[in-house]
Amino acid sequence: xxxxxxxxxxxxxxxxxxxxxxxxxxxxxxxxxxxxxxxxxxxxxxxxxxxxxxxxxxxxxxxxxxxxxxxxxxxxxxxxxxxxxxxxxxxxxxxxxxxxxxxxxxxxxxxxxxxxxxxxxxxxxxxxxxxxxxxxxxxxxxxxxxxxxxxxxxxxxxxxxxxxxxxxxxxxxxxxxxxxxxxxxxxxxxxxxxxxxxxxxxxxxxxxxxxx
Amino acid sequence: xxxxxxxxxxxxxxxxxxxxxxxxxxxxxxxxxxxxxxxxxxxxxxxxxxxxxxxxxxxxxxxxxxxxxxxxxxxxxxxxxxxxxxxxxxxxxxxxxxxxxxxxxxxxxxxxxxxxxxxxxxxxxxxxxxxxxxxxxxxxxxxxxxxxxxxxxxxxxxxxxxxxxxxxxxxxxxxxxxxxxxxxxxxxxxxxxxxxxxxxxxxxxxxxxxxx
Amino acid sequence: xxxxxxxxxxxxxxxxxxxxxxxxxxxxxxxxxxxxxxxxxxxxxxxxxxxxxxxxxxxxxxxxxxxxxxxxxxxxxxxxxxxxxxxxxxxxxxxxxxxxxxxxxxxxxxxxxxxxxxxxxxxxxxxxxxxxxxxxxxxxxxxxxxxxxxxxxxxxxxxxxxxxxxxxxxxxxxxxxxxxxxxxxxxxxxxxxxxxxxxxxxxxxxxxxxxx
Amino acid sequence: xxxxxxxxxxxxxxxxxxxxxxxxxxxxxxxxxxxxxxxxxxxxxxxxxxxxxxxxxxxxxxxxxxxxxxxxxxxxxxxxxxxxxxxxxxxxxxxxxxxxxxxxxxxxxxxxxxxxxxxxxxxxxxxxxxxxxxxxxxxxxxxxxxxxxxxxxxxxxxxxxxxxxxxxxxxxxxxxxxxxxxxxxxxxxxxxxxxxxxxxxxxxxxxxxxxx
Numbered sequence: 001x002x003x004x005x006x007x008x009x010x011x012x013x014x015x016x017x018x019x020x021x022x023x024x025x026x027x028x029x030x031x032x033x034x035x036x037x038x039x040x041x042x043x044x045x046x047x048x049x050x051x052x053x054x055x056x057x058x059x060x061x062x063x064x065x066x067x068x069x070x071x072x073x074x075x076x077x078x079x080x081x082x083x084x085x086x087x088x089x090x091x092x093x094x095x096x097x098x099x100x101x102x103x104x105x106x107x108x109x110x111x112x113x114x115x116x117x118x119x120x121x122x123x124x125x126x127x128x129x130x131x132x133x134x135x136x137x138x139x140x141x142x143x144x145x146x147x148x149x150x151x152x153x154x155x156x157x158x159x160x161x162x163x164x165x166x167x168x169x170x171x172x173x174x175x176x177x178x179x180x181x182x183x184x185x186x187x188x189x190x191x192x193x194x195x196x197x198x199x200x201x202x203x204x205x206x207x208x209x210x211x212x
Numbered sequence: 213x214x215x216x217x218x219x220x221x222x223x224x225x226x227x228x229x230x231x232x233x234x235x236x237x238x239x240x241x242x243x244x245x246x247x248x249x250x251x252x253x254x255x256x257x258x259x260x261x262x263x264x265x266x267x268x269x270x271x272x273x274x275x276x277x278x279x280x281x282x283x284x285x286x287x288x289x290x291x292x293x294x295x296x297x298x299x300x301x302x303x304x305x306x307x308x309x310x311x312x313x314x315x316x317x318x319x320x321x322x323x324x325x326x327x328x329x330x331x332x333x334x335x336x337x338x339x340x341x342x343x344x345x346x347x348x349x350x351x352x353x354x355x356x357x358x359x360x361x362x363x364x365x366x367x368x369x370x371x372x373x374x375x376x377x378x379x380x381x382x383x384x385x386x387x388x389x390x391x392x393x394x395x396x397x398x399x400x401x402x403x404x405x406x407x408x409x410x411x412x413x414x415x416x417x418x419x420x421x422x423x424x
Numbered sequence: 425x426x427x428x429x430x431x432x433x434x435x436x437x438x439x440x441x442x443x444x445x446x447x448x449x450x451x452x453x454x455x456x457x458x459x460x461x462x463x464x465x466x467x468x469x470x471x472x473x474x475x476x477x478x479x480x481x482x483x484x485x486x487x488x489x490x491x492x493x494x495x496x497x498x499x500x501x502x503x504x505x506x507x508x509x510x511x512x513x514x515x516x517x518x519x520x521x522x523x524x525x526x527x528x529x530x531x532x533x534x535x536x537x538x539x540x541x542x543x544x545x546x547x548x549x550x551x552x553x554x555x556x557x558x559x560x561x562x563x564x565x566x567x568x569x570x571x572x573x574x575x576x577x578x579x580x581x582x583x584x585x586x587x588x589x590x591x592x593x594x595x596x597x598x599x600x601x602x603x604x605x606x607x608x609x610x611x612x613x614x615x616x617x618x619x620x621x622x623x624x625x626x627x628x629x630x631x632x633x634x635x636x
Numbered sequence: 637x638x639x640x641x642x643x644x645x646x647x648x649x650x651x652x653x654x655x656x657x658x659x660x661x662x663x664x665x666x667x668x669x670x671x672x673x674x675x676x677x678x679x680x681x682x683x684x685x686x687x688x689x690x691x692x693x694x695x696x697x698x699x700x701x702x703x704x705x706x707x708x709x710x711x712x713x714x715x716x717x718x719x720x721x722x723x724x725x726x727x728x729x730x731x732x733x734x735x736x737x738x739x740x741x742x743x744x745x746x747x748x749x750x751x752x753x754x755x756x757x758x759x760x761x762x763x764x765x766x767x768x769x770x771x772x773x774x775x776x777x778x779x780x781x782x783x784x785x786x787x788x789x790x791x792x793x794x795x796x797x798x799x800x801x802x803x804x805x806x807x808x809x810x811x812x813x814x815x816x817x818x819x820x821x822x823x824x825x826x827x828x829x830x831x832x833x834x835x836x837x838x839x840x841x842x843x844x845x846x847x848x
Contacts, residue, residue, distance in 0.1 A: 123771035130771045135759035187399040335559035347547035347554045500831045611823040
């Protein structure tokens, strides 16, 4: 039983999955903006992705891109600068947990996108602001968005807000989403549940997908 | 001294003030979505407005509008329905603290807009989503936004996010902004200060406006 | 019989009317950007408005606003400058055909908005770019837009494009729409009919509204 | 000497190039929406691209994407349906002029994007509507957009309008841009020159880039 309200149930035929920013430079060990709780979420993220593939739910991966010249966001995330190249395209970095180099904006290898998935590159936190995410979802007749990934209370929260603004029912998968810290996580979930979308956990979501 | 970081100082010639949703149906006693902390903020809101008028800083008032037919937002704010008409245009309600009827979406009388101010009506939480706020600011050459009003962690936070996305430097005036509750207020300020804008208080802001 | 294709019929229960920029500074005699063909269109504009009121179709009036400081649009429309104040808010001008002063951005008096109508102020040509038009239409469950007014090939065409982008079926009312000149009018109608919406005339539209 | 007005000169350090929809399914022989004038424009498109590479002007390629489920645009472009798959991702077609199969949404091989270029996928005509084009240009400090490609009066015109709305100075390269037909081309250039941007030809633009 969820501790959060259940204002609506999932209609799997109208659903789309949005995997937020599960990219090396946020998730891998030694990343400039490493968030260990996002790494810990990988197994649940993978379970939701697999369930969506089985149910033919369209899957969109978001990627946060920075550079090549200074914009306001650099004020808040100093590792975006040229000397660090955090989240720059066409840049590789060595990560300790995989013991090799990888493109810093690539989705982590455990959940690599497959042919037929969509990839959306964005330059701000939220997935809908000045991207083609809304039109990809419309082209797939998506009305309900399952959202998870990296991380609360920034990129995930603003993607939830953007989905709500555009009239999508939101399902935020709490245990498949990382956070900057515990206090932020707790507040983001409470905030989302109060005014933006339904907060679910992975078991609950997959059960609902199968029973639909 | 502020407890928050000071990544930039105010350049008053580039500033614009955004007064978020200080309307009867959120602020007055007996309003369907009454938020007492927003009422308590009126004196500081008024001080900032007065300082902006003196400094010829453009002033924009946001108003949240609902109705007349159901959209997703009704799921989360049930008083928006026709029987309550919370935040409907052309609807009056009696409020105990002013002892008379007033339009539910009018700005509270203590800070009534004046000729030359702008009013922006919006149908979601954030002030920038599908409104003319960005173009009003551009027409006034505004690059820095002073944001305050009603309320954290919803309409104010999403207005901050929208300003950040559009490359405005944000100054969130903490003690001129109400909140749903204390815990949300604390977290919104922490979140904004970390990735979106500078958190200031009224004294600090006005001092900076005058010394500029 | 229309000379244009009929890809869909009007569903009046889903319709909304968008009256584009029928304001004094474009329409009245002596206006800085006077377009006589818009003045000639007033009777048909009025017929469509009356038919929409009878059928309870929501009505939105667009107004083009300029000033107070220079933006890119001044390059193309020099009368927007402070010395002329074309389309500035809170500015009056005397027009020969009505023999009196009127606010330059007011809708012409023959079709004055009524209580319950919506007014949308915009700073560019198209009615959807950075305005609340889309959310007003959503709040009224509008899916089909009837578009007319001032003028082709600029503000009307860009409003048509904006409606098409947002998945609204468009009905452009050719004989209730003015134009910069005849050649532009002919091409705009051909262009719209080919890729954006259905071109109708006033008789045809009203007949279809009544038979629905 | 150009026949069009010269409201501003190119500042090459602020420029970005937008190559509109020069993809196989519009340009190659036998494409479902073949536009021969776009194929004829390839040499001039290539000249502008080469000049931009030399001058380190950022280059963005737009691609129009359709499918996989019906949206309003199918009404106007019937070859977007599943049986034809015009402009669908991950679909190949044989084109007579290159004598081989190619991805239908790939940019024509004469002007293949290079590493460091940007590619923007869109689901409507204009390049700015619900895409990341604006944020890519901001990340590169672009203020002036050079626009060319396929085709007037649809995708090119709406990209021009979108650039104008967002305060970019536009340079439309007339002889590097195809059109649906001659009459549309003539009117698009006249319309753009009157209210949206500067119309140039390839020689004039390149000369101005070099003398800057």
